[in-house]
Amino acid sequence: MEGYFIAIAISVLVYLLMASGLALxxxxxxxVNFGHVGFFAIGSYASALLALKGVPVPVxxxxxxxxxxxxxxxxxxxxxxxxxxxxxxxxxxxxxxxRMTLQTEEWLTRGMHGLxxxxxxxxxxxxxxxxxxxxxxLLVVVCVAVFFAIHQIIKSPFGRVIEAIxxxxxxxxxxxxxxxxxxxxxxxxxxxxxGLAGGLQAHYLTFISPEQYVPLITFYIWIAIVLGGVGSLxxxxxxxxxxxxxxxxxxxxxxxxxxxxxxxxxxxxxWIIGMALICVVLYRPQGLFGKSAERKH
Amino acid sequence: MAxxxxxxxxxxxxxxxxxxxxxxxVGEGELVGxxxxxxxxxxxxxxxxxxxxxxxxxxxVFRGEDITELAVHQRxxxxxxxxxxxxxxxxxxxVFDNMMVAARDQRGEKLANLLFARGAIREEEERLxxxxxEVLAFLNLARVTDELAGKLSGGQKKLLEIGRLLMLEPxxxxxxxxxxxxxxxxxxxxxxxxxELNRRGIAxxxxxxxxxxxxxxxxxxxxxDRGQVIASGTPEAVLADAGVREAYMGGVI
Amino acid sequence: MDLISIANAVINGVVIGMLLALPALAITLxxxxxxxxxxxxxxxxxxxxxTTMASQLVLGGSIVAAVLAAMTATAAISLLxxxxxxxxxxxxxxxxxxxxxxxxxxxxxxxxTFFAGQDQYVIDVPLVRAWxxxxxxxxxxxxxxxxxxxxxLFVVFFIMYxxxxxxxxxxxxxSAELAAASGIRARRVMIFLWTIAGAFCGLGGALxxxxxxxxxxxxxxxxxxxxxxxxxxGIGSPVGAVLGIVTFSIAQEVASLYVGPAYKIVLAFFILLxxxxxxxxxxxxxxxxxx
Numbered sequence: 078m079e080g081y082f083i084a085i086a087i088s089v090l091v092y093l094l095m096a097s098g099l100a101l102x103x104x105x106x107x108x109v110n111f112g113h114v115g116f117f118a119i120g121s122y123a124s125a126l127l128a129l130k131g132v133p134v135p136v137x138x139x140x141x142x143x144x145x146x147x148x149x150x151x152x153x154x155x156x157x158x159x160x161x162x163x164x165x166x167x168x169x170x171x172x173x174x175x176r177m178t179l180q181t182e183e184w185l186t187r188g189m190h191g192l193x194x195x196x197x198x199x200x201x202x203x204x205x206x207x208x209x210x211x212x213x214x215l216l217v218v219v220c221v222a223v224f225f226a227i228h229q230i231i232k233s234p235f236g237r238v239i240e241a242i243x244x245x246x247x248x249x250x251x252x253x254x255x256x257x258x259x260x261x262x263x264x265x266x267x268x269x270x271x272g273l274a275g276g277l278q279a280h281y282l283t284f285i286s287p288e289q290y291v292p293l294i295t296f297y298i299w300i301a302i303v304l305g306g307v308g309s310l311x312x313x314x315x316x317x318x319x320x321x322x323x324x325x326x327x328x329x330x331x332x333x334x335x336x337x338x339x340x341x342x343x344x345x346x347x348w349i350i351g352m353a354l355i356c357v358v359l360y361r362p363q364g365l366f367g368k369s370a371e372r373k374h
Numbered sequence: 375m376a377x378x379x380x381x382x383x384x385x386x387x388x389x390x391x392x393x394x395x396x397x398x399x400v401g402e403g404e405l406v407g408x409x410x411x412x413x414x415x416x417x418x419x420x421x422x423x424x425x426x427x428x429x430x431x432x433x434x435v436f437r438g439e440d441i442t443e444l445a446v447h448q449r450x451x452x453x454x455x456x457x458x459x460x461x462x463x464x465x466x467x468x469v470f471d472n473m474m475v476a477a478r479d480q481r482g483e484k485l486a487n488l489l490f491a492r493g494a495i496r497e498e499e500e501r502l503x504x505x506x507x508e509v510l511a512f513l514n515l516a517r518v519t520d521e522l523a524g525k526l527s528g529g530q531k532k533l534l535e536i537g538r539l540l541m542l543e544p545x546x547x548x549x550x551x552x553x554x555x556x557x558x559x560x561x562x563x564x565x566x567x568x569x570e571l572n573r574r575g576i577a578x579x580x581x582x583x584x585x586x587x588x589x590x591x592x593x594x595x596x597x598x599d600r601g602q603v604i605a606s607g608t609p610e611a612v613l614a615d616a617g618v619r620e621a622y623m624g625g626v627i
Numbered sequence: 628m629d630l631i632s633i634a635n636a637v638i639n640g641v642v643i644g645m646l647l648a649l650p651a652l653a654i655t656l657x658x659x660x661x662x663x664x665x666x667x668x669x670x671x672x673x674x675x676x677x678t679t680m681a682s683q684l685v686l687g688g689s690i691v692a693a694v695l696a697a698m699t700a701t702a703a704i705s706l707l708x709x710x711x712x713x714x715x716x717x718x719x720x721x722x723x724x725x726x727x728x729x730x731x732x733x734x735x736x737x738x739x740t741f742f743a744g745q746d747q748y749v750i751d752v753p754l755v756r757a758w759x760x761x762x763x764x765x766x767x768x769x770x771x772x773x774x775x776x777x778x779x780l781f782v783v784f785f786i787m788y789x790x791x792x793x794x795x796x797x798x799x800x801x802s803a804e805l806a807a808a809s810g811i812r813a814r815r816v817m818i819f820l821w822t823i824a825g826a827f828c829g830l831g832g833a834l835x836x837x838x839x840x841x842x843x844x845x846x847x848x849x850x851x852x853x854x855x856x857x858x859x860x861g862i863g864s865p866v867g868a869v870l871g872i873v874t875f876s877i878a879q880e881v882a883s884l885y886v887g888p889a890y891k892i893v894l895a896f897f898i899l900l901x902x903x904x905x906x907x908x909x910x911x912x913x914x915x916x917x918x
Binding site for chain 2: 195215229230233234235237238241242244247248250251252254255259262277311
Binding site for chain 3: 078087107109111151155156158159162163165166167169171172173175176180181199275293296299303336340341342343345346348351352353354356358359362
């Protein structure tokens, strides 16, 4: 039972880390990133492959974050000169392109067979039965650090420009600043955080395969952000807890509705996610916990 | 040599020719007006000069450099700044933050500095805050420093926009109808501030509808009609021009 | 690669391009008029493919009747979503409509998988042998598909360019503010728009289901290639959408001879990046102003 709670807490924290990256991008900068899972996947595979080659895990994790951030650079440069919709399309395409590449380049990733035997965090450092607990604690530390860093960024002069861009982009250009440059940096930081989350998850699960990185994951994160209320770090936490609560809780639906199959249950879960996205946008644009109304763009 | 020279500019929207072969010059430290009826192409000319609308043909030269192909922010960085007909304040931010954003090349805008130069950033913030307070005092906005910019009156927003430009230390500012929607008391104040800025060496180009106000303010005027410059010279000469009188239907002048 | 294989790939590209021109046109019209990229487009296609299959089971063998029934069903869902979701969001940011359209996509697809499961299906059509012209292979079914697509495109272009509703539609696509100022009633145009968008996605999905197999990811996986094609043609331009998607599909079919079919999406992504980098307004679009 204790193990189950640790597992759930770890899953909350991994989602939370991803959500904080997207919160910086969408909540504070207004960037519509529909390919968050792509950066997450890059982080997972980069860290796993490096660690399998014998690179120490802390180094491979740093490389994962860096690589994911760098992958966001060309996307930002190309898409952020144009309207916001283009970023949505390009990032969605990016995450699918990443997944297809991971599936196809078997010499590197073993394709659909997945990558087994990824070095576990803390393996050999602590007794096996405490490893999960240690990973949990590490994730707590990482999350706190990331939230602190995001808070610092928002409060800095950089954050002030970001806020101004969200308010009135034309006026920011009239002040001699290039909005695309600031947005690209925000996109890169958010992607780096997703990459780090991916790396951490890979070293917790020890096995990864391309089907873990479907677009649905991106929209899990979106629902967490939208539910919690855009532009609030507290909302991100609440939204993520709600999301994982729902994902975990819905597993027990089959105990109640005994007649439905596994496939149908999965359909019901996705249906609820879809409907929740529609309903929150329609009826609660400020999120479940937010107060202020959504700003018009 | 002129500070800003716009030469033979043409701009089209679909089939509609908004500007045809327009030329205009602003000298170093000069105060120049631009008049014309609605739809004469004044704002379009501003937008082409500042890079919001691409020029169909012709050139924009600023401080001897051809800036026709440059992006908006690059032109601003070279010292050519503008305000908008409808003020574009950052409505959800305070007046103070509106001003702080404007200062150029802040150390704190670089993320690496957030890690490695925190002291320098703090110092810079204090220095900028000092300057913001000076400019706000100069524009009589000190009282509203901590208000949300969206809550200001129309006139105060116009002042705030000018204030933001001053943080950029530009060499030429282009004001798009600075007096529109501003109450008469504030208009006098605004005029006075504009003259004061000009005295400090900043060249100013003003679009204005309010002819009487502008004629008193500027020593030299351009008049536009239907996408062309139809007259230029001293206010008296321009206002006496037959074409200008006709464009304004004789009534207003 | 020999010439015959390339020629066959080109033919295949034309057929797929013509078929995808229908949903691509829906994307570009919705983008121009309702002003957001509709991420549910792909899943409306999936719905079309599944309803074709379902109505064939219910109505009996006639494939034409089944396709018409599918078009009606997707048009109805599309209208329903307009009245429930997108109409209410029309005054809000385009990001809100975009996010909601993702929700619609998931809701539609999961409803399908709830009833039909994750299995693949085939739509029952008479099997015919391909005509072989010295290696050039042409399937009679493909000719029917291209014929159906062309007919639908002809009808919609006729409406758009020669009827009052169509002219209103194009006026709104050009400038919503201007159209509102001149008193064009947007309501009828929107109903027309979403009917066409739904019916075309349904038809496209049905034709694709006939050509290939019916599976839950059918439309969603084409979202990326379709957006790439639409942007290549110039987003917002109806003729551009058709030209763009056909060009794109031919390029994709020929290219996958060299890099393998697994890279279709990767290829689409790179073509999209290159277009956005070099010519973001596409083949026929107007220069993109700050939106």
